[in-house]
Each structure stands twice: as C-alpha cells, then as structure tokens.
Amino acid sequence: MSNHSMNCGQVKRLLPPFLDEELSGRVREQTASHLASCPACRAELEALKADMGLLEQVGTPEVSPFLVTRVMAEVRERRRAAPHGFARLAGSLAAALVVAVSIGAGVLFGSGLAQTATPVAENSTEEAVSYVESSAADMYAMMAGGD
Numbered sequence: 001m002s003n004h005s006m007n008c009g010q011v012k013r014l015l016p017p018f019l020d021e022e023l024s025g026r027v028r029e030q031t032a033s034h035l036a037s038c039p040a041c042r043a044e045l046e047a048l049k050a051d052m053g054l055l056e057q058v059g060t061p062e063v064s065p066f067l068v069t070r071v072m073a074e075v076r077e078r079r080r081a082a083p084h085g086f087a088r089l090a091g092s093l094a095a096a097l098v099v100a101v102s103i104g105a106g107v108l109f110g111s112g113l114a115q116t117a118t119p120v121a122e123n124s125t126e127e128a129v130s131y132v133e134s135s136a137a138d139m140y141a142m143m144a145g146g147d
Contacts (some may be wrong), residue, residue, distance in 0.1 A: 006034045011041045015048050
C-alpha cells in the first residue's frame with residue numbers, strides 16, 4: 001500500500017472517526033499508513049486525543065429537573081401567540097406586497113434621479129456653496145413655520 005494514497009487534508013478530516021474506530025477496511029489502512037509516514041498528521045492526531053481527554057474529564061453538566069417543564073411551557077406559549085392559517089398567509093402576502101411596491105417605487109423614482117444633473121454638479125464651487133446655503137436656509141424656514 002502506498003503512503004501517498006491520501007493527502008493531509010483528507011487524513012485530518014478522517015481523524016475523529018479514525019480515533020473512534022469508525023473507519024474500516026481500506027480507508028482505515030490508508031489513514032494509518034499516512035499517519036505512519038507524516039509527522040504533522042501524527043501531531044494533529046495527538047492533539048485531538050488530548051482534546052478528547054480534556055472533554056472526558058469535564059463530564060456532563062447536571063440538568064435541572066424542571067428544565068423540560070419550562071421548555072414545554074415556553075413551546076405552548078409560543079404556539080398560542082403565533083398566528084395560524086389565514087392570518088399567517090395574509091401577513092406574508094402583505095409583507096410581500098410592501099416589498100414589491102417599495103422596489104417598484106424605487107425603480108420608478110430612482111431612474112429619473114440618476115440622470116438629472118443638479119446645479120451643484122453643473123456650476124463652480126462658489127455657486128455650489130451658494131446653492132447649498134440657500135437650500136439649507138429654505139429648509140430651515142420651512143421647519144420654523146415660514147413658507
């Protein structure tokens with residue numbers, strides 16, 4: 001069997017099932033052969049073994065006996081609050097209609113804006129500053145209650 005039948009990427013993906021002895025036959029032999037000839041993959045295998053050992057030491061946390069009761073109560077509450085049947089369909093259709101109208105309005109009104117030259121783009125810097133100042137003054141007057 002050739003030591004080069006598997007590359008490091010393939011072997012690294014197979015390390016967890018290799019450690020758990022889930023590989024069989026030719027794949028297991030190729031993985032073992034690669035590990036025998038590749039120090040980097042052997043180091044990866046040892047690191048994985050160390051990680052698994054630490055996880056085994058931590059153990060399983062104790063679960064509150066009331067966890068299932070609380071979760072099921074939450075599920076029942078959400079079912080009660082969720083819209084059913086026609087209400088859910090109507091809400092979805094309304095949302096789709098809002099999106100479609102928004103896109104249509106954006107295309108309709110946005111297409112003219114991109115082609116219209118503003119006075120700022122057509123004139124000199126002084127004229128542009130004057131235009132911005134007068135626009136700001138007009139907007140302030142409108143907000144203050146003037147016309």
